[in-house]
Amino acid sequence: MSIDLIIGILNIVLISTTPLVFAGIGELVTEKSGVLNLGLEGLMLVGAVTGFITLVITGNYFYSLLLSIISGVILSGIFAFLVLNLMTNQIATGLALTIFGIGLSAMLGKKFGGTPIDGLNPYYFIVISFLLVFFIAYFLSKTKTGLIVRAVGENHNSAYALGYNVIKTRYLTIIFGGVMSSLAGYYISICYAPMWQEGMTAGRGWIALALVVFATWRPWRLLVGAYIFGGVAIMQMNLQAIGVKLPGQFFNMMPYLATIIVLVFISSNKLRLKLSAPSSLNIPFEKNQ
Amino acid sequence: MVFLIKVQLREDYSNLIFYLSPLVAVALTLFFGSFIFLILDLSPIESFKIFFISPISNSYGISELFVKATPLAIIALGLSYCFKNNIYNIGAEGQLTMGAIFGGGIGLLFNDSTSVFLLPSMILFGALGGAFWATIPAILKTKFNTNEILTSLMLTYVALFILDYFVVGPWKDPAGYGLPKSMPFPDAGRLPVLIDGLRVHIGVYFALIISLITYIIYNRTLFGFKLKVTGLSSKASQYAGFKYKNLIFYTFIISGACAGLAGLFEVSGPIGLLYRDISPNYGFTAIIVAFLGRLNPFGIILSSLLIALTYLGAEDAQLFLKIPSAVGFVFQGLVLFFLLGTDFLNKYKVFIK
Secondary structure, rough: OHHHHHHHHHHHHHHHHHHHHHHHHHHHHHHHOOOOOOHHHHHHHHHHHHHHHHHHHHHHHHHHHHHHHHHHHHHHHHHHHHHHHHOHHHHHHHHHHHHHHHHHHHHHHHHOOOOOOOOOOOOHHHHHHHHHHOOOOOOHHHHHHHHHHHHHHOOOHHHHHHOOOOOOOOOHHHHHHHHHHHHHHHHHHHHHOOOOOOOOOOOOHHHHHHHHHOOOHHHHHHHHHHHHHHHHHHHHHHHHHEEEEEEEHHHHHHHHHHHHHHHHHHOOOOOHHHHHOOOOOOOOOOOOO | OOOOOEEEEEEOOOHHHHHHHHHHHHHHHHHHHHHHHHOOOOOOOHHHHHHHHHHOHHHHHHHHHHHHHHHHHHHHHHHHHHHHHHOOOOOOHHHHHHHHHHHEEEEEEEEOOOOOOOHHHHHHHHHHHHHHHHHHHHHHHHHHOOOOOHHHHHHHHHHHHHHHHHOOOOOOOOOOOOOOOOOOOOOHHOOOOOOOOOOEHHHHHHHHHHHHHHHHHHOOHHHHHHHHHHHOOOHHHHHHHHHHHHHHHHHHHHHHHHHEEEHHHHHHHHHHHOOOOOOOOOHHHHHHHHHOOOOHHHHHHHHHHHHHHHHHHHHHHHHHHEEEEEHHHHHHHHHHHHHHHHHHHHHHHEEEO
16 A cells, blocks of 8 residues: 555545534533533534535625524524423434424525535644644533533532533533534535535434444544544445445445444443443433422 | 513423423414415415415325325334333334335245235234344343434434345346336235225224224233333332333334334335335434324324325425425424423413513
């Protein structure tokens, strides 16, 4: 294998893994505060389509990025209102968000299907994704606010008794997660593809969710996990190229099978999972209890 | 003017609000839906007519309504067992696909058969296929404590690729011009239709029977009682000595078998062969159907008809209003949002001072 080929492969892995890092790190922060958001796929798709449409109409990258972020704030804000104020089931609400997002993005993007655009250089986003992981790791472990986020996620009743605003903290972490998912979507439609196609995130939102469990809620492990997944996905293409005789479908299902195997491995140690998972995850906070 | 909204936990559990809230959710969805049509520069009233009334204004439309509602109802009935037990099987789409592969495989294996046993064995294998695929997350959950939401979902993608492998590979129709589809099933492997010339099939009876059996199980058996107790309080269920792991297994197998059955009905009923896109997301949409029907066996029948209507309406809207059929998903998402939101009124009293 020549150096050029190795560099080429590494380059593709970098470019294709970045959306997983964005969506995964956002969800990690949301889950650290005790909220499970299954709506990543919907948020990514809407973020992708709003950014794309704005770019086609205005031709301005800044506006398109801004609108993509706003879409994430609005959608995750709705999710936050439902699960925090109305105390709805987080799993069902997240699914509703995903289905809604799939529909909304397809509706909005219908007219823009084949429109060509000038893609943005992905390397800015790749660098930002690394900085982001560094920043979140520092934020969660070394800052006071990060400690509050973790306290709220571990035991919301105690955190409330200590005088921390549980609802406000969770609003912020949910919206942060939502914006990160929108950015992941934006990256896919503007840098990675660059184009718009219905359902173009292709299940990356779900993989990002699995990554958070894989990483046992630790930012650096999430980064490593994302690159393992990204690497496996690229490897299958290369294995096919060098002539490994297996039907393509079996390569395509590998990332999903790998996710399952890794999840089994991570979660089979009950104690380890219990120690690392936020204790209040997926439990609604009711003040008047 | 200042409104002070005060919330108080309900002490009296209101059955009326519990069963009324789906109607409120539907009304709110229509209200907000009309804004979507306004934004798209369409008259809401005309659009709603095309969306909800014209699709079922003739016998063909009503038959299609039942064709769409049948798989949704069967899958949602199965899922209600899981959801009642607080187990989130969201991989029904994969279990449906496996049912179609197993049951459809029997039909293709004996493709010159005229035996009356062909269809029953296809149905049996369809249910087995779905149950088999659902057993995997159940085992992983009970033996390795693995999150069933993620595993059942990942397995959906795997099942779709397996189906893809079969229809482009070993099961491809040699006379099919290289298209990714199987040979048609023999006549003995086709689901009988109820009315000549229409597509509505005997799956409707299965849906009704499953709904009745589910009602009896929920209200008249120990198993149903265990599910209810576990759903309300897993601690109480532990004290009572119910084996939670067994409950997980049974509920997964029931829901998988139902999804597999629905998948087999789709391929041996309206479709008649195997190809890539056998299901327009029935497995995911059935989750909404189950919640909208309040996990009640009869409620699910009603909600399956309503959600089936969003499928038909979306098709008509694409044809006549030139808006993408994905608008159906928007309505489905909205109705679930509002349903979950209105549940708040069931738990709390709200005063405005």
